[in-house]
Every structure is written in structure tokens, then in C-alpha cells.
Amino acid sequence: MNTQTNTQTTPGNASKKPKILVARAIFPEALAKLEESYEVRSNQEDRIFTPEELQKELSSIVGALVAGSERIDASALANAKDLKIVANISVGYNNFDVPAISAAGVMATNTPDVLTDTTADFGFALLMGTARRITESEHWIRAGHWDKWSIVNNPLGMDLHHSTVGIIGMGRIGQGIAKRALGFGMNVIYHNRSRLSEADEKACSARYVSKEELLRTADHVVLVLPYSAESHHTIGAKEIALMKPTATLINIARGGIVDDLALAQALKEKKIFAAGLDVFEGEPKVNPELLKLSNVVLAPHIASATEKTRRAMVDLAIDNLRAALDGKRPPSLINAEVFKG
Ligand code: 8YV
Numbered sequence: 035m036n037t038q039t040n041t042q043t044t045p046g047n048a049s050k051k052p053k054i055l056v057a058r059a060i061f062p063e064a065l066a067k068l069e070e071s072y073e074v075r076s077n078q079e080d081r082i083f084t085p086e087e088l089q090k091e092l093s094s095i096v097g098a099l100v101a102g103s104e105r106i107d108a109s110a111l112a113n114a115k116d117l118k119i120v121a122n123i124s125v126g127y128n129n130f131d132v133p134a135i136s137a138a139g140v141m142a143t144n145t146p147d148v149l150t151d152t153t154a155d156f157g158f159a160l161l162m163g164t165a166r167r168i169t170e171s172e173h174w175i176r177a178g179h180w181d182k183w184s185i186v187n188n189p190l191g192m193d194l195h196h197s198t199v200g201i202i203g204m205g206r207i208g209q210g211i212a213k214r215a216l217g218f219g220m221n222v223i224y225h226n227r228s229r230l231s232e233a234d235e236k237a238c239s240a241r242y243v244s245k246e247e248l249l250r251t252a253d254h255v256v257l258v259l260p261y262s263a264e265s266h267h268t269i270g271a272k273e274i275a276l277m278k279p280t281a282t283l284i285n286i287a288r289g290g291i292v293d294d295l296a297l298a299q300a301l302k303e304k305k306i307f308a309a310g311l312d313v314f315e316g317e318p319k320v321n322p323e324l325l326k327l328s329n330v331v332l333a334p335h336i337a338s339a340t341e342k343t344r345r346a347m348v349d350l351a352i353d354n355l356r357a358a359l360d361g362k363r364p365p366s367l368i369n370a371e372v373f374k375g
Contacts, residue, residue, distance in 0.1 A: 098117065
């Protein structure tokens with residue numbers, strides 16, 4: 035399919051308006067608002083651009099709303115002579131090569147804060163669903179296996195209350211999960227690149243430990259750290275081997291933080307109890323070994339996916355774009371060095 039035929043441009047007397055790109059489908063009302071101020075090239079078909087198409091799209095615009103599916107690097111920016119801002123509709127920005135974006139004199143922004151609670155809620159939901167085997171139980175009923183109530187022959191899970199949760203990555207979302215865990219009487223330990231302030235640790239009743247201690251002692255390990263070359267395969271076979279055989283592992287961070295093949299092998303051999311995954315290496319593809327297992331709960335990268343929050347993310351990305359194009363500092367600017375206020 036050809037992008038040129040499928041990426042729509044605002045009709046009418048649009049030539050005086052600055053040209054922008056909306057690289058993924060957004061809410062129609064938000065698009066309509068943008069069309070009042072800009073000549074909008076929009077991909078409401080929600081098709082993922084090839085790198086060549088993206089490079090071409092970026093060559094004729096001043097601002098772009100993008101998401102994790104758009105890799106913005108030197109090659110994408112090669113012909114983007116007029117581009118001033120790339121506004122990610124996402125808090126994580128591992129799809130951005132920030133030094134390359136800054137070198138091109140382009141502002142980069144993301145959408146922090148507006149999704150913190152929604153994502154922490156989902157992390158907790160995935161943790162509960164995994165520990166208490168909710169999706170597995172549903173599949174079991176649908177497959178017609180439920181013929182009687184039983185004390186022992188039902189899917190028996192692991193408790194959350196009064197257990198220890200180990201959070202790797204203690205930013206805003208990690209702290210949100212810690213606060214929710216307190217309501218369940220859980221003991222909270224965490225590991226992070228840098229230790230929280232005493233006040234923040236107190237607010238979460240969280241104790242800082244080494245990664246090894248966390249893996250050895252947590253009943254539930256929750257991953258919420260950003261993806262980078264350093265955090266690639268933070269959890270692989272070696273780390274899983276440190277975990278309790280009764281432990282669960284939850285990944286709401288990014289694909290690539292966990293070695294999915296090593297995890298599938300460990301789940302198959304019951305080296306840990308279960309896993310809950312919202313993100314995958316190479317998503318939307320899911321490692322076929324994971325698909326064969328019943329002790330893993332799978333979700334299609336939906337931690338921030340409530341209508342209210344997705345609207346707030348789009349709105350914040352638009353605020354960032356508008357500010358940059360109006361010569362103002364975008365509210366969530368990543369590369370402050372590029373801003374000439
Ligand atoms: C986004 C996310 O929806 O914000 C993030 O970092 O993981 C999600 O909320 C997704 O990344 C959009 O590309």
C-alpha cells in the first residue's frame with residue numbers, strides 16, 4: 035500500500051497553515067482541532083510507516099505527532115529540513131535517538147504524568163490476574179473442565195496480601211504500584227538506578243535493595259524501568275534462576291527488558307510460578323514459546339489504555355506540538371538544549 039494515497043491531507047485552503055504529520059490514528063475530535071490550525075497529513079488508517087515512508091513524511095512538515103512505532107533517528111530525519119518538533123504520544127521514548135534528534139535541532143517531547151495512575155492500576159491488575167490465575171481459570175471453564183468445586187483440583191494461586199513485591203524501576207509508575215501494594219498489606223522492596231529520597235521512600239514504605247536481593251526475596255517481581263541498551267535483558271536466565279519457584283514476574287516496562295525466550299523456558303520448567311506480560315520483544319509478535327504456556331498472562335501493550343488516559347496523552351502531545359510551533363517551551367520537553375526561548 036502506498037502511504038501517499040492513504041495519508042490524508044486536510045482539504046481546502048490549507049497552504050498558508052503550517053504542515054504537520056499525525057503518524058497514527060488519534061481521536062477524531064483531536065484531529066479536527068488540529069485541522070483548524072494546521073495543514074494535517076494524517077494516517078487515520080493507523081498503518082505503520084516503513085522507515086522510507088517515515089523519512090519522506092518528515093521531509094515536508096514542521097511538527098509530528100508520533101508513537102512508539104515510529105523510530106526517530108538520523109536516518110528518519112535525513113531530509114527533515116523544516117521539522118521543529120517530534121511529539122511522542124507515550125511516556126517511554128526509546129523510539130527516539132535523542133542525540134540525533136538534538137543534532138538535527140528538533141525538539142523531542144513525551145507524555146509523562148497523565149498516564150501514571152492508569153498504568154499503575156494495570157500493573158496491579160496484571161499482578162493479581164497472574165498470581166490468582168484468572169485468565170487461565172477462564173480458559174479452563176471455557177474448555178469445559180469445570181465439573182465440580184474442589185478443594186485441591188482447581189487452579190490454586192499465590193497470595194498477594196502480606197507478600198513481598200519487588201519493583202525494578204522506581205519512577206512515577208513504580209511508586210504508584212508501591213502505593214497500591216500498601217493497601218494489600220504487602221512488603222515493598224525496590225531497585226532503581228538511583229535511590230529515592232528518604233521522603234519518597236517513606237511515602238511508599240519501600241526499602242531499597244540490590245537487584246540480586248530483590249530477585250531472591252520478592253514473591254512478585256514487577257518491572258517498570260525504561261528501556262535502553264543498559265536495561266536490555268535486565269531479566270534473563272541468570273536472573274530468573276535467582277527467583278523463588280513460587281514467584282511471579284510482571285513486565286509492564288518494554289519488550290527487550292526481559293529475555294522472552296529464557297522466560298518461556300523457565301515457565302515451562304516451572305522455575306517460577308507464572309508471568310504477566312504487557313510488552314514483548316519484537317511486539318506485536320509474541321514469542322511462540324510463550325503462546326504454548328498456560329502460566330503466563332498476555333496483554334497487548336494496554337497498560338495506559340483507558341479512553342480518558344489515551345485522550346489525555348494525545349492532548350498533552352498536542353500541547354507540546356503547539357507550544358513548540360508557537361515558539362514556546364513545550365511542557366514536557368526532553369532535550370531542553372534545543373529550545374531557544
Ligand atoms: C504507549 C507506553 O501507549 O507511554 C508509554 O511508554 O508504553 C504506552 O503508554 C505506547 O508506548 C505508545 O507507543
